[in-house]
Structures are given as structure tokens and as C-alpha cells.
Amino acid sequence: MTTLYVLDVPENLALPKVAAEDPDVAVGRIGPYFVISAPGPIVIDRRATGCRHAVWYSSVAAVAPDSRIVQHDKDALRVEPA
Amino acid sequence: MRAYGRVMDHRVQGVDHVAFPTFDPAATVRFYRDVLGFPVVHSICAAGWGPEDHPDFIHFFFDIGNGDRIAFFYYFGARPEIGGAAGAKGDVYARFGAEVPEFFVRSRHLAIHVDDEADLLEYRRRLDESAWPVEMQIQHETIESIYTHDPNGYMFEITRAMRPVTPQEDLDANLTIDALLDVVAEPEPTFGKLLARKAELIVAHAAEWEPAR
Numbered sequence: 001m002t003t004l005y006v007l008d009v010p011e012n013l014a015l016p017k018v019a020a021e022d023p024d025v026a027v028g029r030i031g032p033y034f035v036i037s038a039p040g041p042i043v044i045d046r047r048a049t050g051c052r053h054a055v056w057y058s059s060v061a062a063v064a065p066d067s068r069i070v071q072h073d074k075d076a077l078r079v080e081p082a
Numbered sequence: 083m084r085a086y087g088r089v090m091d092h093r094v095q096g097v098d099h100v101a102f103p104t105f106d107p108a109a110t111v112r113f114y115r116d117v118l119g120f121p122v123v124h125s126i127c128a129a130g131w132g133p134e135d136h137p138d139f140i141h142f143f144f145d146i147g148n149g150d151r152i153a154f155f156y157y158f159g160a161r162p163e164i165g166g167a168a169g170a171k172g173d174v175y176a177r178f179g180a181e182v183p184e185f186f187v188r189s190r191h192l193a194i195h196v197d198d199e200a201d202l203l204e205y206r207r208r209l210d211e212s213a214w215p216v217e218m219q220i221q222h223e224t225i226e227s228i229y230t231h232d233p234n235g236y237m238f239e240i241t242r243a244m245r246p247v248t249p250q251e252d253l254d255a256n257l258t259i260d261a262l263l264d265v266v267a268e269p270e271p272t273f274g275k276l277l278a279r280k281a282e283l284i285v286a287h288a289a290e291w292e293p294a295r
Contacts, residue, residue, distance in 0.1 A: 003281070005280075005281060005284050007250060007251070007254050008250060009248055009250065009251060010245060011223055011224060030284060030285065030288045030289050031250075031253070031284070031287075031288030031289050031290070031291040032249075032250030032253060032254075032288065032291060032293070033284055033288055051223075052223055054222035054223045054224070055223045055224070060277060061254060061257075061277075061280065061284065062257075062261075062277050062278070062280035062281035062283075062284050063274070063277040063278060063281055064278070064281045065278040065281060065282065068274060069274065069277070
């Protein structure tokens with residue numbers, strides 16, 4: 001299982017939206033956070049989100065202890081089971 | 083939870099003053115008073131006293147809005163060498179070698195707030211007509227800032243928020259800090275460990291959070 005958390009603020013809204021285009025990805029909520037989860041990897045394409053640097057590189061609020069970020073660069077964010 | 087609600091009275095009222103030394107009071111007054119239009123609001127003319135052979139000095143203040151002030155010390159007879167050898171980077175107070183990374187040199191700075199884009203651009207106009215033009219104007223998506231260095235080499239920023247701060251950002255900031263304290267209490271803190279600890283804190287605390295308490 002892979003889980004990441006994104007804070008619900010206006011400039012982050014594209015992340016759960018783009019992530020949810022993958023049918024394996026579920027987007028839920030806990031308090032003011034989006035909970036983005038999947039049985040396998042979660043991949044979010046930066047250009048699809050329209051985020052520029054400052055938002056893109058600070059958009060991850062947390063990553064579940066059983067998951068880890070393996071890519072977070074100008075192209076994509078990729079989180080996999082640890 | 084540790085500090086997610088405000089426990090103590092918060093009685094402070096902003097910046098009274100932040101103070102820096104200057105060896106060039108003429109340029110400092112030009113920059114803050116004549117270019118930016120920050121009024122001179124206070125000054126102290128003092129003969130040196132005390133055990134440390136303190137020089138005579140002028141301590142002078144400019145209003146930076148809200149009654150907050152930036153202040154300078156000019157010491158008669160003091161030369162920049164009093165602070166050590168000149169650095170390849172830094173300012174008249176903090177001197178750094180050429181090998182010190184720029185992100186570190188720039189990390190200590192003063193940012194002054196304006197309300198909107200029109201005000202930001204007005205200060206940009208004033209600076210661009212001066213000997214200290216804006217060096218960078220950056221939109222960080224949620225804030226927009228202009229930067230220059232004052233005549234003393236101090237990095238100077240004016241910034242505006244592009245949207246109001248939301249209540250959930252206060253929660254997130256507090257969870258971040260609690261996670262940070264937990265990971266720096268252990269050996270070899272990393273960003274990955276912080277994000278993992280923060281996930282645990284979100285699971286434990288975020289569901290019960292309610293905005294606008």
C-alpha cells in the first residue's frame with residue numbers, strides 16, 4: 001500500500017485530481033488533508049498539475065511510514081511501497 | 083497534541099526594531115529615507131561610555147510600517163575592519179568566504195510586508211530609479227517578492243501574499259514542527275523521516291481538527 005498526504009489549499013488541488021486519473025488510485029480525506037493511496041506506486045506528472053517549482057516541491061505534506069518517495073523532480077512525483 | 087491550540091496569551095505586538103551596524107550612514111539614509119520613503123522616526127546621539135572603549139555613536143531608526151522600525155548604529159571612528167577581514171560574500175556585519183553556498187548567505191534577511199501588487203510595484207519603481215535596483219522579482223506562486231541589497235550589503239526583501247493564509251496551514255505548520263522536533267531528537271534526521279513522522283501525526287490528529295475555532 002502506498003499513501004501520501006497533501007494539504008487542501010488552492011494551489012495543491014491539481015495533485016489529487018491528476019493522481020485520481022489512475023484507476024488504481026483512491027483519494028480520500030482526513031481533516032484538511034487529501035489522502036492519496038494505491039496498492040502499488042502513485043505517479044503524478046508535474047506538467048499535468050500545472051504546478052511550478054515553489055508549489056510542486058512543497059506540495060507533499062506527509063508520506064506514510066510504509067511508503068517512500070523515489071522520484072520528486074521537475075517531471076514527476078513517484079511514491080512506492082517502502 | 084502538543085501545541086495545536088493556543089495555550090498561552092499571545093501579548094507581543096510585532097517588531098519594535100531590528101538593528102544593524104552601518105559604516106555608510108549617508109548611503110543608508112539615501113536608501114531607506116530618500117529612495118524608499120521610510121521616515122526617520124527616532125535617533126539617539128550618544129557619547130561612548132562603559133568599560134569596552136565604546137565609540138561615540140548615532141542610533142537611528144526608520145519606520146517600516148505599523149510603527150515597526152529598522153535601526154542602524156553608526157560608530158564614529160570605527161572602520162569595517164572592526165568586524166574582521168572583508169569577506170568574499172555577505173555584508174558589513176556577516177562576512178563569508180567565496181566557498182560558502184549562496185543559499186546559506188541569503189538565508190538571514192529582512193522581508194517587509196506590503197498589501198498588494200500595486201504597492202510591491204511602487205517600491206520596485208522607487209528602487210529601480212536608484213543606485214540599488216531590484217535584483218530579482220520572484221513569484222513563488224503563493225507570495226511575490228522583490229529583492230535587492232542595501233548599501234551595507236544586507237539583503238532586503240519586500241513581499242506580498244497572493245492569497246490569505248488558510249487555517250489548515252496553521253495546523254499543517256504545527257504538525258510539521260512537532261514532526262521536526264521528533265526527527266531531530268534522533269540520529270541522522272532526513273526529510274523522508276520527517277514526512278513519515280508527520281503522516282503518523284496527521285493520522286493521530288488531523289481528523290479531529292476543526293477550522294475557525
